[in-house]
Amino acid sequence: xxxxxxLGQYFPGASVVHRLDPRTKLGMSFAYIMVLFIATSWLSxxxxxxxxxxxxxxxxxxxxxxxxxxxxxxxxLSLTVVLHVFTSREGVELVSFWFVRIYSGGVTQGFLLAFRxxxxxxxxxxxxxxxxxxxxxxxxxxxxxxLRRFGVPAHELAMMMTIALRFIPTLLEEAEKIMKAQLxxxxxxxxxxxxxxxxxxxxxxxxLFISAFRRADELAMAMEARCYRGGEGRTKYKVLKYxxxxxxxxASFVVISAVAxxx
Amino acid sequence: xxxxxxIEIKGLHHVYxxxxxxxxxxxxxxxxxxxxxxxxxxGRNGSGKSTLAKHLNAILLPTEGHVLVMGMDTQxxxxxxxxxxxxxxxxxxxxxxxxxxxxxxxxxxxPENLGVPTPEIAKRVDAALKQVNMLPYRNHAPHLLSxxxxxxxxxxxxxxxxxxxxxxxxxxxxxxxVGRAEVIDTILALxxxxxxxxxxxxxxxxxxxxxxxxxxxxxxxxxxxxxxxEVFSQPxxxxxxxxxxxxxxxxxxxxxxxxxxxxxxxxxxxxxxxxLCQSN
Numbered sequence: 001x002x003x004x005x006x007l008g009q010y011f012p013g014a015s016v017v018h019r020l021d022p023r024t025k026l027g028m029s030f031a032y033i034m035v036l037f038i039a040t041s042w043l044s045x046x047x048x049x050x051x052x053x054x055x056x057x058x059x060x061x062x063x064x065x066x067x068x069x070x071x072x073x074x075x076x077l078s079l080t081v082v083l084h085v086f087t088s089r090e091g092v093e094l095v096s097f098w099f100v101r102i103y104s105g106g107v108t109q110g111f112l113l114a115f116r117x118x119x120x121x122x123x124x125x126x127x128x129x130x131x132x133x134x135x136x137x138x139x140x141x142x143x144x145x146x147l148r149r150f151g152v153p154a155h156e157l158a159m160m161m162t163i164a165l166r167f168i169p170t171l172l173e174e175a176e177k178i179m180k181a182q183l184x185x186x187x188x189x190x191x192x193x194x195x196x197x198x199x200x201x202x203x204x205x206x207x208l209f210i211s212a213f214r215r216a217d218e219l220a221m222a223m224e225a226r227c228y229r230g231g232e233g234r235t236k237y238k239v240l241k242y243x244x245x246x247x248x249x250x251a252s253f254v255v256i257s258a259v260a261x262x263x
Numbered sequence: 264x265x266x267x268x269x270i271e272i273k274g275l276h277h278v279y280x281x282x283x284x285x286x287x288x289x290x291x292x293x294x295x296x297x298x299x300x301x302x303x304x305x306g307r308n309g310s311g312k313s314t315l316a317k318h319l320n321a322i323l324l325p326t327e328g329h330v331l332v333m334g335m336d337t338q339x340x341x342x343x344x345x346x347x348x349x350x351x352x353x354x355x356x357x358x359x360x361x362x363x364x365x366x367x368x369x370x371x372x373x374p375e376n377l378g379v380p381t382p383e384i385a386k387r388v389d390a391a392l393k394q395v396n397m398l399p400y401r402n403h404a405p406h407l408l409s410x411x412x413x414x415x416x417x418x419x420x421x422x423x424x425x426x427x428x429x430x431x432x433x434x435x436x437x438x439x440x441v442g443r444a445e446v447i448d449t450i451l452a453l454x455x456x457x458x459x460x461x462x463x464x465x466x467x468x469x470x471x472x473x474x475x476x477x478x479x480x481x482x483x484x485x486x487x488x489x490x491x492x493e494v495f496s497q498p499x500x501x502x503x504x505x506x507x508x509x510x511x512x513x514x515x516x517x518x519x520x521x522x523x524x525x526x527x528x529x530x531x532x533x534x535x536x537x538x539l540c541q542s543n
Contacts, residue, residue, distance in 0.1 A: 134364055166364045169406040215359045222360035225320055225352045226420065227344050227376040237371030237384045 009065075009125075010132050016245065017059035017130045022139035024246040028253050029127045035257045036116050042108075045115055047260040052122050061129045069125030070118060077114050084110030137161045138240055155231025163219070171212060178207050269349075269428050269460055270296040270319060274328035277314050277483075288314040290483040291328070296428070296462065301454055303463045303474035303491075307505035311483040312464050316432040319462065320350035333427065348377060351421030355433040357413035358406075366408075366416055367392065367401040373424040384423075391419040394456070395449050411442025415449050422453075429453070430462045435470065447473070468495070468509040472530040479504055492528040511535045 012018075017025075032048075039045060056066050070077075090105025128136070141158035148154050179189065182203050189200050277289035289311045296302055306312040317323040318330050321337040332349050335342040354360050363369035367388050374384045392398045395415040405413060414434055421429060431450070435443040447470055453459045463474060471477050477494040479486045481504045487494055495501070498508045498516070508516075515529035515538070524542055529535050 134368075162364060163362065166362065166405065169404070170358050173406070215356075218354065218356055218359035219362070221322060222352075222354055223362060223372075225322060225347060225354075226373040226424065227347050228372070229344070229376065233378045234375050235378050235381055235384065237368060237375055237381065237388065239381055 009069075009128055011061045011065060011129045012132075013060055013130065015058060015060040015130070017055060017126065019243075019245060020130075020249055021240055021242050021246050022131050022135040023142050023240060024242065024249055025127050025131055026136070026139040026143060028249065029123050031253065031257070032123050033120055035260060036119055039260055041263060042112065043263040044260040045112065045119070047256065047263060048119055049115070051256045051260075052119055052126075055126055056122070059126055059130050061126070065129060066122060066125050069121050073117060073121055077117060080113050080117065081110040084113065133165050134162070137165070138238075142240070155234070159231075167212075167215070170215075171208065174211060175204065175208055178204055268295045268331075269298050269300075269333055270294065270462075271331040271334075272315075272318070272328070273331075275315075275318060275325050275330060276327035277311075277318065277323060278326045288483055289318075292480075292483070292485055294478065294485065296460065298427070298460055299458050300476060301461045301463070301474045302476045302478060303465060303471035304478045304480060305465060305468065305471050305506060306480035307466065310480045310504075312480050313432055314483075315480070316352070316430055316462070316464050319428070319430050320347050320352050322352075344377075348424055349426055350428045350430055351424055351426030353414065353417045353421055353429070353431045353434045355436050357410050357417060357437065360417050361405045361413060361420075364404060365401075366397065366403050366405060369405065369416060370419045370423050373420055377424060387423040387425070388419075391423040394422055394453060395419045396452075409442060410438045411445035414438065414442065414446045418446070418449060418453075428460045428462065430464070432464050433466070434463075435465065435467065443467070443470075466506075468507050469511070469531065472509050472512075479506065481505075491530050495530055496528065 036048060039048060056063065085102055085106045086100065088103055088106030088109055089101070090103055090109070091107075092104045093101060094104055094107070095102040131139070137158050140161070141154050144152055144154035144157065183189070187200065187203055189197065189204070191197075192200070272292055272294040275289055275292040276287075279286040279288055292311075292315060294315075304312045304315065314323065318325065318337065319332070321330075321332075321343055324338055330337045332346045335346050335349075337343075337346055361369050362372050370388045370391050371384050374387050379387065388401075389398070392401055395418050397412065397415050397419060400408065400412065400416075405416065408416065417434075418429070418431075429450075431446075435446050438446065450461060450463065451473065454461060461474075463470060465471055472491040472495065474491060476488065477491050478488045479494060479501070486504060487497070487500060495508055495512050498513075501508055509530055511532045511534065512530050515525055515535050519525050523539075525535075525538050529538055
């Protein structure tokens, strides 16, 4: 029951977007978000929105999966619109009823902000849908490398992410085993109120934590036995390489952003 | 002797210092292992065999005495990484020694740590995976493999570092019979193809009989050492150490006693079958 949880939300494929270097994708996603915050007019947003749709189409990821990323922010979206519509006092008065005053400025402002949020989430969704967690980790390590001189442990963070990714399925499997063992001894994980159910998880969590620490200890020993001593002097087996595709992508991105910001 | 010793252990003592007193794990061990040898170390739980293994690549350091790996003293901190590269170690739990999320990246982990250039790493990964017969799985995720497959990947990860000595610290203890057979076959293949010097720490006697030399340990000391035929022909001694005689050897002894003309020194099922067929 726990084993079929998918890792992240990577959707494997061989589309143009999948084949881009993860560093390019990460960089462009950041730049895209910045452009989103600089842009102000509806026209700019239309261009940026169309660009997003084009990328989604190119990625060949089912639209339904991309839209799934919006579900967690539905609340924030509606709150943004509602707050702006009812509290803003800019523009022409549209509705005046009892204590409710709605102005045109509020309506446009609210929807513009909501649209901005939607595009922001869509672009990051496309990034995580088309980039495997491992590739993403590599890209993040490269992105953080310049911050090393300020004490940011880029390699160590990437190594931690890799190990976390590696052990999520193993720990899930173990959790299921412990759960069955406790069920066999009469444990009850399902009934009762929230507090009772939270309490009933303790006999699952305590053995899981103890075993996780033991694993960490053994893994550390195994890593040291294989000469691991941090990022210093380490070489890479799979080196990220830019291709012509990345150049095209960046060029198109620059053109589209320039057009969007000029409008 | 002309052949250099890979491992030279002199008067090794080890004490675990704990809150509730000290535990004496090793009390004066002298062992030497030559290049190309296949040595099995047997002993019951707490006999000190795993502690001994951890001294071979400086995971533990001697409380007293010396461990020399190709002449390098494990107490010299400057030699630590050359020692660990020389002695490749495979541990008991197959899950807790695979670091990466993809098999070939895990095999590359050791060479990456050593700073091997990228094209050379690719060559080593291919070669190591081929040696343990896991090349078709190179793009798999580790949690989808069986226990035996994971241990073969762990062996490949060690081979990619080009060690002089392969140490398997109860590497088959957590595996099912199929997985155990896979790992043992892999070790035998490495022995015959690459003459890999191997130390096999085990409590399965039918694995120990495959070695050239068996070292039996108890209470932190070497009790007896010799060829499998020599060691396993002392059933009383083995029993006092809490160890079994291999099943085939026991059966052969019983058959001999009841009058079948079988030769001495039968240790494996294959030898027994052979002898039985010839005796007819």
